[in-house]
Amino acid sequence: MWLLLSPTALEASFLRGEPFSFLGRKGLRGEGFVWLETGIGKVNVALTLAAWASRNPVEKALLFGIAGAYPGSGLLPGDVVLVGEEVEADLGTQEGLKPLGFPALEVEGKAYYNCFPLDSGLTRALAQVLDLQVVAGLTRDRVSETPGEAEALASRWGAQLESMEGAAFARACLALGIPGVEVRAISNPAGVRDKGAWRIPLAVRTLEGTLAPILGGAFPEGLQG
Numbered sequence: 001m002w003l004l005l006s007p008t009a010l011e012a013s014f015l016r017g018e019p020f021s022f023l024g025r026k027g028l029r030g031e032g033f034v035w036l037e038t039g040i041g042k043v044n045v046a047l048t049l050a051a052w053a054s055r056n057p058v059e060k061a062l063l064f065g066i067a068g069a070y071p072g073s074g075l076l077p078g079d080v081v082l083v084g085e086e087v088e089a090d091l092g093t094q095e096g097l098k099p100l101g102f103p104a105l106e107v108e109g110k111a112y113y114n115c116f117p118l119d120s121g122l123t124r125a126l127a128q129v130l131d132l133q134v135v136a137g138l139t140r141d142r143v144s145e146t147p148g149e150a151e152a153l154a155s156r157w158g159a160q161l162e163s164m165e166g167a168a169f170a171r172a173c174l175a176l177g178i179p180g181v182e183v184r185a186i187s188n189p190a191g192v193r194d195k196g197a198w199r200i201p202l203a204v205r206t207l208e209g210t211l212a213p214i215l216g217g218a219f220p221e222g223l224q225g
């Protein structure tokens, strides 16, 4: 069974299933999947995933939603990508958590500070099936508010897109031993607050166009839950 997560119900408006409520937010039981609305931000996504997984078996998890594109990434509103690795950029110091000397997570003897990989096998398989580029994501609780701030973060961490949930999802998946993948559709240039430059309906449409064929009940071979 796939667990599908999106920060808001708007991003999942194309999914069909039996509605239910979980932690006060929306959920759907569909064919081969359960979808949960997590709420925006790192704590919400990690909390929702961990709470669900503590009571239900989760074979694979997919986080999907909209995101901002960093300057120089080449990504445009409406582009859909997979995220191969996530950076939790507001953890520790400006230079990350390493200077403090404490890893954020240790799994099977490997220490993770600010960078958390998504499942490489599942990401590769989805990239092939959906013909998507794999990029690096950066996650923070506060969004970039100027192009300069966005550019500095992108170049410090080598990221192409910004969201508010990705790293928490990747980290929770690693901690819980759940293979996780992340799909994002670009809705705006990161660091640009003028909503005239935002294309949320376009991003939601392209997300749907990408995911609906595989979430309509039949996951492709090798991706079945």
Ligand SMILES: O=C(O)c1cccc(C(=O)CC[C@H]2O[C@@H](n3cnc4c(=O)[nH]cnc43)[C@H](O)[C@@H]2O)c1
Pocket: 007, 040, 041, 065, 066, 067, 068, 069, 143, 144, 145, 162, 163, 164, 165, 187, 188, 189, 190, 191, 192, 193
């Ligand atoms: O008002 C603003 O300046 C502003 C800037 C970025 C995002 C928002 C949101 O309300 C959307 C948050 C929601 O969407 C994802 N998202 C989309 N674009 C970005 C971005 O440029 N930076 C960070 N997150 C973004 C995010 O994952 C949330 O789920 C408002």
